[in-house]
Amino acid sequence: MATESGKDPEECLSEEDRDSIKRLIAQHPCYNKDAQHKFGRIHLSVAPKCNIKCKYCDRKYDCVNESRPGVTSEVLNPQQALEKTQKVLEEYPFIKVVGIAGPGDPLANEETFETFKLIKQHFPDVTLCLSTNGLALPARIQDVLDSGVSTLTVTLNAIDPEIGAKIVDHVNYNGKTYRGVEGASILLENQLEGIRKAVEAGLVVKINTVLVPGINEDHIIEIAQKLNDMGVYIMNVMPLICQADFADWTAPTPQERKAVQDSCEPYVQQMRHCRQCRSDAYGLLGKDLSQMSEERRNMVKVDALKKAESVKKNLLMMRLNK
Numbered sequence: 001m002a003t004e005s006g007k008d009p010e011e012c013l014s015e016e017d018r019d020s021i022k023r024l025i026a027q028h029p030c031y032n033k034d035a036q037h038k039f040g041r042i043h044l045s046v047a048p049k050c051n052i053k054c055k056y057c058d059r060k061y062d063c064v065n066e067s068r069p070g071v072t073s074e075v076l077n078p079q080q081a082l083e084k085t086q087k088v089l090e091e092y093p094f095i096k097v098v099g100i101a102g103p104g105d106p107l108a109n110e111e112t113f114e115t116f117k118l119i120k121q122h123f124p125d126v127t128l129c130l131s132t133n134g135l136a137l138p139a140r141i142q143d144v145l146d147s148g149v150s151t152l153t154v155t156l157n158a159i160d161p162e163i164g165a166k167i168v169d170h171v172n173y174n175g176k177t178y179r180g181v182e183g184a185s186i187l188l189e190n191q192l193e194g195i196r197k198a199v200e201a202g203l204v205v206k207i208n209t210v211l212v213p214g215i216n217e218d219h220i221i222e223i224a225q226k227l228n229d230m231g232v233y234i235m236n237v238m239p240l241i242c243q244a245d246f247a248d249w250t251a252p253t254p255q256e257r258k259a260v261q262d263s264c265e266p267y268v269q270q271m272r273h274c275r276q277c278r279s280d281a282y283g284l285l286g287k288d289l290s291q292m293s294e295e296r297r298n299m300v301k302v303d304a305l306k307k308a309e310s311v312k313k314n315l316l317m318m319r320l321n322k
């Protein structure tokens, strides 16, 4: 599939790169629904600051019992994030992806890059994953690549600034605050340029689009068509969680979300199993270990070790039968 720049992202890659992308998708629970019950991810909550304000965003930094994006029990520094990763990966070896997804915007926090550097040094084989609103993506793309990130998510709720302005309150860019259509236009330009650069650099790109009924439901198909042109790998249409400025809104029904996803599927593969995780979630999707009692965590650990043992046995049998 050729991108808008005329280059086919797959053609730009060597065979070795293509194989390694296939391998990482096979073990990424969000990019591949078949991987979700076998492989997990850990989110490191090292990024509290944000450079924009979405009208639906409500971040909480000491929250133990809510499960949604933007909440975390605590904000960690890079060293604490490394120590947590060491402990969690040792106990739950089925976790193959280390991601940073907030609670704010990873690219608005230098700690993101410091953390990835530490993780890469200690765990060269894990997949590094980043989730951003995209405002700072053109400026930071080289830093993202240098960090060893291979899967990137950008939230893109509109490709028309008039619609975008109904969802984003303001944007802080190069020391100034922009509101309304002006702010939404600056955000959109940077998002599109950042996505283009990321695809061309060989990152596997996912787009999150929050479905806000009455604002972007009929527009999302146009976003999907654009993503097809740009060579994006997968799109995740997430239902609005009604909070902050949208506290009195009505969330989309599962049927409404499915209808939007079905209309987009011809243009870009749809992720339909997103669990709208916390910024400090770890474990399998939908089985967040950060929200479990120690007893339940131990059961998961024993189960995971048993599964790993049976995979080893199967591999051994296959070799012996050759």
Ligand SMILES: C[S@@+](CC[C@H](N)C(=O)[O-])C[C@H]1O[C@@H](n2cnc3c(N)ncnc32)[C@H](O)[C@@H]1O
Residues within 6 Å of the ligand: 050, 056, 057, 058, 069, 070, 101, 102, 103, 104, 105, 106, 131, 132, 133, 134, 154, 155, 208, 209, 210, 238, 239, 240, 241, 242, 243
């Ligand atoms: C906490 S954000 C982290 C990354 C980055 N700050 C961003 O917004 O892309 C993770 C995802 O949750 C989404 N999100 C945040 N609040 C939401 C809400 N109230 N309803 C639905 N999705 C929401 C964001 O749009 C984003 O796609």
Ligand code: SF4
Residues within 6 Å of the ligand: 050, 051, 052, 053, 054, 057, 058, 070, 102, 103, 104, 105, 133
């Ligand atoms: S970009 Fe992410 S963290 Fe920032 S306001 Fe929007 S949802 Fe919240």
Ligand code: SF4
Residues within 6 Å of the ligand: 029, 030, 041, 236, 273, 274, 275, 276, 277, 285
């Ligand atoms: S919020 Fe969705 S895309 Fe992000 S880690 Fe959870 S399931 Fe994956």
